[in-house]
Amino acid sequence: MMREQLFALLLLAAGCLARNNGVSSNLVNREITRHIDLKTQVAHISYEYVIENTGSSAVPNFLFALESHHGKQLSFLGATDDEKNSLKVTENVEVQPSSNAYFARIAFASPLAAGAKTTVTVSAVIPAIVTPFPAEITQSEKQLVRYSGNHYVLSPYATDSQTTSVELANKNVESMSRLQPVNVNEAKIKYGPYENVAAMASDELSLHYENNAPYLSIRDLDRKIEISHWGNVAVEETIDMVHAGAKLKGSFSRLDFQRNPAQAAQAAVLHFKTILPATARDVYYRDEIGNISTSHMLEKEDSVELDIRPRFPLFGGWKTHYYTGYNVPSHEYLERYGSQYRLTMRAVDHVYDDQHVQKLTVRVILPEGAKNIKVETPYTMEQGPQTLHYTYLDTFGRPVVTLAANNLVQDHIQDFVLTYEFDSTIMLQEPLLVVGALYLLFLVVIVYVRLDFSLKPKQA
Missing domain, CATH: 2.60.40.1730 (tricorn interacting facor f3 domain)
Structure with missing residues (x-):
């Protein structure tokens, strides 16, 4: 009997672990809006997810994904719900089946009920991801830099619609990738909307532009x-x-x-x-x-x-x-x-x-x-x-x-x-030490003045 109970507990623990490390098929991204700020050497990326639970049971969390080279440089990751309450973020989690990406688990404020929707805002700060290209310039030359990312917002869930806006330091762009629809307005670039994007979809986004910000x-x-x-x-x-x-x-x-x-x-x-x-x-x-x-x-x-x-x-x-x-x-x-x-x-x-x-x-x-x-x-x-x-x-x-x-x-x-x-x-220790030192000094001076160390006898 004890063996059967132990076996049942192990099966339950394994099931919980699999659910925690696996990707829930019940979640769908109804809409994703991403903003990438590349005005400085530090990339500030914000995401707004509209998530729906299409299953029959509540889901406690969802998985946030980044490209692996972005995940290696990631410095800060934070998340809030639609009421601006902070959400618990567990970074660098393992996901089964494994893939070449960086994952973080973000817990909802309360488990997302079946058929319910919620909005989650995620902020990511990634330094050293914008690299100078060329790597050397003369004293009077302008600095050109390069950014490499993904046209699609990487996610382990299917997405109905997503849009990405990129903000640069200025309008001087040497070259850029153009996955249609794309719109360029001065120093701002808008990619999308892209409809019916599959889970973990990837298409390289590359930008080569001028940026003389202090690196x-x-x-x-x-x-x-x-x-x-x-x-x-x-x-x-x-x-x-x-x-x-x-x-x-x-x-x-x-x-x-x-x-x-x-x-x-x-x-x-x-x-x-x-x-x-x-x-x-x-x-x-x-x-x-x-x-x-x-x-x-x-x-x-x-x-x-x-x-x-x-x-x-x-x-x-x-x-x-x-x-x-x-x-x-x-x-x-x-x-x-x-x-x-x-x-x-x-x-x-x-x-x-x-x-x-x-x-x-x-x-x-x-x-x-x-x-x-x-x-x-x-x-x-x-x-x-x-x-x-x-x-x-x-x-x-x-x-x-x-x-x-x-x-x-x-x-x-x-x-x-x-x-x-x-x-x-x-x-009181330090003042007493000072007082004691001065007392000893004065005592030595008094003794020295009052004693006669002369070898000559005193005259009558």
């Missing part, structure tokens, strides 16, 4: 956050940045650049804007040589804009390494509940528009004596082993929490939460 990429961003219970949070970022566009062919002419920067360096990056918190003060911008005085800072009501101008224009393949830092009052980010403290800060901040961070490391330096440390991150981040940091008047070291993540974009500018316990009496 910047941050190879490494080291963000250090130092907490002080004396009312301050110090933030410093060390950034390794590269111009990932078409590489500069030949030598750089400073004379041509000085005469007409707009014409002689069309694809070069001359400056970019970093946004800091509104309460940021003591802001600095430096590199290995020292302070860079060409930057400008504008204080607004809700932010501080730092216009960063490197010491030299950044052409394709050129790199820069610099530091930015500032202080903010701790009461805006640190909450106290007795001996419990709660820090809420951004894991990554706005470095430049449409940013792409290949590697991020966040180091949070807590006050000496902090314990029972817990971290909650808004997305998957790897937490490294806890280390110690020593600075002035420290005795047993300050705990350091290290977080790391890769392939981040603008949508990852979100808060993480760090909680810890701290005994406030430990704050």
Whole structure:
């Protein structure tokens, strides 16, 4: 009897697994509207699905598909329903039968009943999918880039009607694929509508066009956050940045650049804007040589804009390494509940528009004596082993929490939460050390002045 029950449970589990990993034949895409934004080096793609359940039972989720080369570069994927509620997204799932595509499972807010329809909006951000072509250009040449995709919206379900609109940086298009019907209006291209599209239908979409947008990429961003219970949070970022566009062919002419920067360096990056918190003060911008005085800072009501101008224009393949830092009052980010403290800060901040961070490391330096440390991150981040940091008047070291993540974009500018316990009496340690050191110093001076170390006898 026990064997029969165990066998039945195994069959039930296998059936559930097959349903989760398989494609439901009950779902049909009644309409799909896709918008592809290619104005920058980061592709922003939004989808609007009108989905109907044609079966006889409720369906809890549906499968979202991407071309495999897009899935490998995918940085952010989010979904909402028709009431703008966020939906749970499980990325990179295996689907049976297997196919050469990237799949994500998106759960409906509530199981889609038989015969019911729903609208789901999906947002995908894919950096480094728009590549320079040719790969090298001279100083005064315009930058041409290439995008490769699919005329059809890839889906494991049949689609009644679908439309795709593409928005480019400008109207200068060298070449493009034309699967009819297609309409071109200045910098906007509309493909479709395509009717009765089969599941997983594919037809290559290719675009070759001009785009002189800043093709910047941050190879490494080291963000250090130092907490002080004396009312301050110090933030410093060390950034390794590269111009990932078409590489500069030949030598750089400073004379041509000085005469007409707009014409002689069309694809070069001359400056970019970093946004800091509104309460940021003591802001600095430096590199290995020292302070860079060409930057400008504008204080607004809700932010501080730092216009960063490197010491030299950044052409394709050129790199820069610099530091930015500032202080903010701790009461805006640190909450106290007795001996419990709660820090809420951004894991990554706005470095430049449409940013792409290949590697991020966040180091949070807590006050000496902090314990029972817990971290909650808004997305998957790897937490490294806890280390110690020593600075002035420290005795047993300050705990350091290290977080790391890769392939981040603008949508990852979100808060993480760090909680810890701290005994406030430990704050007296540093003042007492200073007082004790001064007391010993004065005591030594008093003893030294009052004692006579002379070898000569005193005269009567």
